[in-house]
Amino acid sequence: MRIGIFGGSFNPVHNGHIHLAKAAAEEFKLDKVYLVPSRISPHRSSDEYVSGLDRLEMLRLAAADDPLLEVSDFELCADRVSYSIYTVEHFRSAHPEDELFLLVGSDMLLSFDSWFRFEDILDEVTLCVVSRNDGDMKLLKKKADELGQYGEVLISESAPVVVSSTEIRKKIAKNKNFACYLDENVVQYIRSKGLYSYRGEAKLLFDPDEKKKFLKARLSAKRYVHSLNVAAECRKLAIKYGEDPDKAYFAGLLHDICKELPDDEQKALVLKSSFTVCREELETRSLWHAIAGAYFIKTEFGVEDIDILNAVRFHTVGRAGMSRLEEIVYLGDLISADRDYKDVDRMRKLSYSSLNAAMLEAFAFSIKSVVKKGGLVPVCTAEGYNFYTRLQIEEKNKVSAKRGLK
Numbered sequence: 001m002r003i004g005i006f007g008g009s010f011n012p013v014h015n016g017h018i019h020l021a022k023a024a025a026e027e028f029k030l031d032k033v034y035l036v037p038s039r040i041s042p043h044r045s046s047d048e049y050v051s052g053l054d055r056l057e058m059l060r061l062a063a064a065d066d067p068l069l070e071v072s073d074f075e076l077c078a079d080r081v082s083y084s085i086y087t088v089e090h091f092r093s094a095h096p097e098d099e100l101f102l103l104v105g106s107d108m109l110l111s112f113d114s115w116f117r118f119e120d121i122l123d124e125v126t127l128c129v130v131s132r133n134d135g136d137m138k139l140l141k142k143k144a145d146e147l148g149q150y151g152e153v154l155i156s157e158s159a160p161v162v163v164s165s166t167e168i169r170k171k172i173a174k175n176k177n178f179a180c181y182l183d184e185n186v187v188q189y190i191r192s193k194g195l196y197s198y199r200g201e202a203k204l205l206f207d208p209d210e211k212k213k214f215l216k217a218r219l220s221a222k223r224y225v226h227s228l229n230v231a232a233e234c235r236k237l238a239i240k241y242g243e244d245p246d247k248a249y250f251a252g253l254l255h256d257i258c259k260e261l262p263d264d265e266q267k268a269l270v271l272k273s274s275f276t277v278c279r280e281e282l283e284t285r286s287l288w289h290a291i292a293g294a295y296f297i298k299t300e301f302g303v304e305d306i307d308i309l310n311a312v313r314f315h316t317v318g319r320a321g322m323s324r325l326e327e328i329v330y331l332g333d334l335i336s337a338d339r340d341y342k343d344v345d346r347m348r349k350l351s352y353s354s355l356n357a358a359m360l361e362a363f364a365f366s367i368k369s370v371v372k373k374g375g376l377v378p379v380c381t382a383e384g385y386n387f388y389t390r391l392q393i394e395e396k397n398k399v400s401a402k403r404g405l406k
């Protein structure tokens with residue numbers, strides 16, 4: 001077997017670490033990579049350095065999907081801060097017949113000859129190096145040549161993923177978005193345990209002023225005004241129908257957050273999301289932004305409220321059995337103050353008199369306009385239309401039954 005050993009503080013584990021482990025495993029044909037979090041001196045500041053158990057747990061979450069990756073608590077269980085040579089010796093005695101590979105990032109290669117007993121390390125393992133920065137290949141090869149007298153050093157050809165734990169910790173402490181650098185489950189872990197002085201996003205989550213700044217910088221003036229109008233309309237509808245007005249405002253405000261992203265970026269977010277997307281949606285460019293938007297606010301803003309996510313995700317296509325909030329955002333988008341299509345006033349009146357009737361009218365309107373343009377009707381839209389039609393039929397049957405009784 002070819003066994004990789006990958007040590008680090010992993011404080012927290014990030015995409016650069018996982019990239020290193022996977023790239024080395026693939027390129028150097030490793031059968032297993034052990035991720036070994038190091039002990040950190042307990043005297044270090046606790047805001048910056050979280051407990052070994054937390055780092056171990058985050059590693060387990062990040063490695064969970066890949067059978068090649070395994071997490072070892074060897075160094076954490078040691079009774080003092082460990083040197084890499086001791087870890088290598090531990091793996092050597094556990095795997096006497098196997099080939100060992102020590103994985104490091106390029107910064108570690110450059111200082112490798114200052115490591116405690118580095119010659120002994122190179123005697124036992126092949127050193128595998130993955131670059132952390134563009135353009136450092138020449139320097140790495142030179143260093144690898146120098147160390148060549150002590151043992152084998154391999155340099156990966158893979159392109160770097162430029163990120164560091166320090167940078168992520170700073171972002172978390174400053175309330176900046178950090179989700180894109182980490183595994184989704186690690187992000188949830190940090191948020192739920194409030195690690196690295198995490199406090200911000202929860203506060204910012206429903207802070208519309210913060211989100212407005214974000215949208216203003218990201219959307220055209222027209223789309224920004226539309227988003228504000230939809231948010232205001234959603235709040236009014238929420239008050240009318242007993243929904244949470246702040247939640248409705250928030251969902252309305254963000255419903256088009258990805259509308260002006262380039263097509264390929266929208267598509268990439270759609271494909272990355274784990275949402276169920278029907279074929280017609282995948283084939284219709286103008287529908288991607290809703291799915292992309294829900295995924296974006298989930299991963300970038302940490303929105304976990306499924307109702308808000310669905311309200312954004314289904315605001316274009318709708319579906320059968322929409323929640324009250326989903327209906328509100330769907331209709332809010334259709335009747336906001338900046339809308340001026342022919343029947344908008346009728347639609348406005350209907351929206352404030354009966355949600356079900358307005359939804360049926362909205363679905364019929366949407367299907368008609370798709371058909372007129374020769375487009376595809378998404379299955380969920382057709383199902384939504386049927387759902388609200390059945391409600392109407394049931395309603396009519398009830399009324400006639402009542403009349404019959406009289």
Ligand code: ATP
Pocket residue numbers: 007008009010011015016017020103104105106107108130131132160161162163164165166167
């Ligand atoms: P910090 O910023 O806290 O120093 P770090 O991001 O450098 O952390 P460590 O846990 O200290 O991460 O690093 C563990 C190992 O992972 C080291 O060998 C390091 O070179 C490597 N490594 C870290 N980040 C990357 C990256 N983006 N690409 C490749 N290797 C990386």
